[in-house]
Amino acid sequence: MGSGCGMRNGLRHLIFVLVPVVAAFAVLPWVYSNHLLLFNFVVFLVLAQGINVIYGFTGYLPFGYVGFFGAGAYGFSLLVLHMHAPPLLALVAGALAALILGIILTPLLRLEGAYFAIATLAASEVVAQIISNPNLTNVTQGPYGIRLSGVYAPRFAYSVAVVILALTLLMVVYLRNSRFGLALQAIRENPVSASMAGVDVVRGRTIAWLLSALIAGLIGAVYAWYISVFYPETVFDLGMSIFAIVFALFGGTATIVGPISGVAILYGIYNGIGIATPQYFQLIYGTLIMALVSFLPNGLLPLLKRWGINVP
Amino acid sequence: MLEYALIAGLLFGLYFSLIGLGLNLVFGVMRVVNLAHGDFLMLGGFAAYWLFTLRGVNPIFSIPIVFVAFALIGWPLYYLLVPRLQASKDPEMLSLILFFGLSQVIEACATIGFGTSEYSIPGDVLGSEPWHILNQTFPASWMVSGIASAVCIALVYLYLYRTRIGYVTRAVMSQRDEALSTGINVHAVSALAFGISLALAAVAGVLAPFMFGSIVPAMGVAVTITSFAVIVMGSLGQPLGTVLGGMVYGVALMFMQTYASSWANLLPYLVLILILLVRPTGLLGKRVRHA
Numbered sequence A: 001m002g003s004g005c006g007m008r009n010g011l012r013h014l015i016f017v018l019v020p021v022v023a024a025f026a027v028l029p030w031v032y033s034n035h036l037l038l039f040n041f042v043v044f045l046v047l048a049q050g051i052n053v054i055y056g057f058t059g060y061l062p063f064g065y066v067g068f069f070g071a072g073a074y075g076f077s078l079l080v081l082h083m084h085a086p087p088l089l090a091l092v093a094g095a096l097a098a099l100i101l102g103i104i105l106t107p108l109l110r111l112e113g114a115y116f117a118i119a120t121l122a123a124s125e126v127v128a129q130i131i132s133n134p135n136l137t138n139v140t141q142g143p144y145g146i147r148l149s150g151v152y153a154p155r156f157a158y159s160v161a162v163v164i165l166a167l168t169l170l171m172v173v174y175l176r177n178s179r180f181g182l183a184l185q186a187i188r189e190n191p192v193s194a195s196m197a198g199v200d201v202v203r204g205r206t207i208a209w210l211l212s213a214l215i216a217g218l219i220g221a222v223y224a225w226y227i228s229v230f231y232p233e234t235v236f237d238l239g240m241s242i243f244a245i246v247f248a249l250f251g252g253t254a255t256i257v258g259p260i261s262g263v264a265i266l267y268g269i270y271n272g273i274g275i276a277t278p279q280y281f282q283l284i285y286g287t288l289i290m291a292l293v294s295f296l297p298n299g300l301l302p303l304l305k306r307w308g309i310n311v312p
Numbered sequence B: 001m002l003e004y005a006l007i008a009g010l011l012f013g014l015y016f017s018l019i020g021l022g023l024n025l026v027f028g029v030m031r032v033v034n035l036a037h038g039d040f041l042m043l044g045g046f047a048a049y050w051l052f053t054l055r056g057v058n059p060i061f062s063i064p065i066v067f068v069a070f071a072l073i074g075w076p077l078y079y080l081l082v083p084r085l086q087a088s089k090d091p092e093m094l095s096l097i098l099f100f101g102l103s104q105v106i107e108a109c110a111t112i113g114f115g116t117s118e119y120s121i122p123g124d125v126l127g128s129e130p131w132h133i134l135n136q137t138f139p140a141s142w143m144v145s146g147i148a149s150a151v152c153i154a155l156v157y158l159y160l161y162r163t164r165i166g167y168v169t170r171a172v173m174s175q176r177d178e179a180l181s182t183g184i185n186v187h188a189v190s191a192l193a194f195g196i197s198l199a200l201a202a203v204a205g206v207l208a209p210f211m212f213g214s215i216v217p218a219m220g221v222a223v224t225i226t227s228f229a230v231i232v233m234g235s236l237g238q239p240l241g242t243v244l245g246g247m248v249y250g251v252a253l254m255f256m257q258t259y260a261s262s263w264a265n266l267l268p269y270l271v272l273i274l275i276l277l278v279r280p281t282g283l284l285g286k287r288v289r290h291a
Helices: A003-031 A035-058 A066-083 A087-104 A106-110 A113-131 A134-140 A154-177 A179-189 A191-196 A201-227 A238-251 A257-272 A278-295 A301-306 B002-030 B037-055 B059-086 B091-114 B140-162 B164-174 B176-181 B186-211 B217-234 B241-259 B267-278
Strands: B131-133 B136-138
Touching: A003 A035, A003 A154, A003 A257, A035 A154, A035 A179, A035 A201, A035 A238, A035 A257, A066 A087, A066 A113, A066 A134, A066 A201, A066 A238, A087 A106, A087 A154, A087 A201, A106 A113, A106 A201, A106 B267, A113 A134, A113 A238, A113 B091, A113 B217, A113 B267, A154 A179, A154 A201, A179 A191, A179 A201, A191 A201, A238 A257, A238 A278, A238 B091, A257 A278, A278 B059, A278 B091, B002 B037, B002 B136, B002 B140, B002 B164, B002 B186, B002 B217, B002 B241, B037 B059, B037 B091, B037 B186, B037 B217, B059 B091, B059 B140, B059 B186, B091 B217, B136 B140, B140 B164, B140 B186, B164 B176, B164 B186, B176 B186, B217 B241, B217 B267, B241 B267
Parallel strands: none
Antiparallel strands: B131 B136
8 A cells, every 4th residue: 555545544534533533522521411431431442442552453462451551540649649740740640650661561572472461461460569558558548549639620631531532543543554553563463574574573562562551551640530539459450451452352453443333332331231230230241241252253343344344 | 487488388389389270271272361260269169168068068078079060061161162262363362351251250140149248168177186397387277278289280290291181182282283183182182171170270269268268259350360470470381380380479478478468469479570571481481472
């Protein structure tokens, strides 16, 4: 594909995918009253796209992806608690915390397949255990959780989350239509051939890894700001990683629309089940996930392709 | 103090090896990550609790009962879940999600059946006299659990290295496609390994009330993560490497509990992350990316 064609496609993706999605989430709070639900949708859209950046384009599945989310949330909170930083500055600190964690963990990229997935899971657990250790109560509030009543501003935080969503989508549109994104997919398919074709494998996968860490850190920081009262297990909940992964895989990775539709459909069902008893809810959701994986192992994408629909 | 931490660490190390063994066997043979491993352990624990309180069966005798029962559950469960998975594009990754779903289902069912409270079996049913080793006293239940774990590990060793089916199983572990082309019935071998894996988890579950103090329906995820720590240290896909990982984990945990108890939960993870950053494939591992 020539670069002119890539640019034209990119413009189409911006106009027909990015703009409508972002506009919808900018307008919805005026017509729909459950703001927390809308916010959660934005969070999962961003996380699913973050998974898309690293898993969809390079084939690395970070099962402990939530570690970056938690690092972002705590980076934000600690700066607000100890330095009384304004939220937007603290947001940068949250992003930096996730980025630093990502840099520390780059050696894990030498692992493949499930080794990598489990190693990141362990890494996320280590960070959660350190933060929730009672000996660090003076620094991180330990297991007692964070209270940020001073900066509580859900409306503002929601708008920032929508901006982060827009930036994330912009990045995915770029990956989908650029040489760099193509190089990453070559790494995913066969790292040895990719490097022989002149792709700098180590550089490519490291950039994708740090980008996805940055995305999760940013949205984690906004999450901390929005809910402003949380515990270590809230922001290091393995379930968040798994949700983001399931949503992205179900919709189809290495596309722009895939993760979006995954979140829209599955998180929509999740919120629509409407059973208050947690264990019956868990039973239905677990069964649903198993059925999806068993009967649609490659997500929605092959289905749509069979019907001749080319997914952007 | 030192002797105490060391011996207790070795006992718990044997137990943690048993916990990780089944998970690693499944990963080695079918390249599938059973995220519901800890939930099968929990079910084994509740089976033992139920046998003890309703039928008066001593947990020692529950061990062979749950072993057979869970091996029989594992066989059909393999055919139900795994072959379908292996037809997909990225089975290793998808297995994480499928078994997460299974883990949710099991946990939900256990919560519906048993509620959210903790259950325990009195420790003295495994012997009321504490054991004395090197002037240190250990509860009999720890010793019995350690010995039972060692016996199970030895049996797995015999199965893998001294039987024909074990020989075939190792062939599938090292080269799945070639094993298939030499006419090995890969599905039958895998189903057996899956059954044995669940059985090992369930046996560890029978001992769980004594080693962890109690069992709850929601314990599965934490147990699975502990198992990961153990098998990643020892090297994924090498069942007997698990024993090394288990020992390192057990001794590290006990030293931490003896000398710096509030950091005890942290150390195993720190050891794990250090091993991962220095030797990403675990202590015995070889498998890395080529680029």
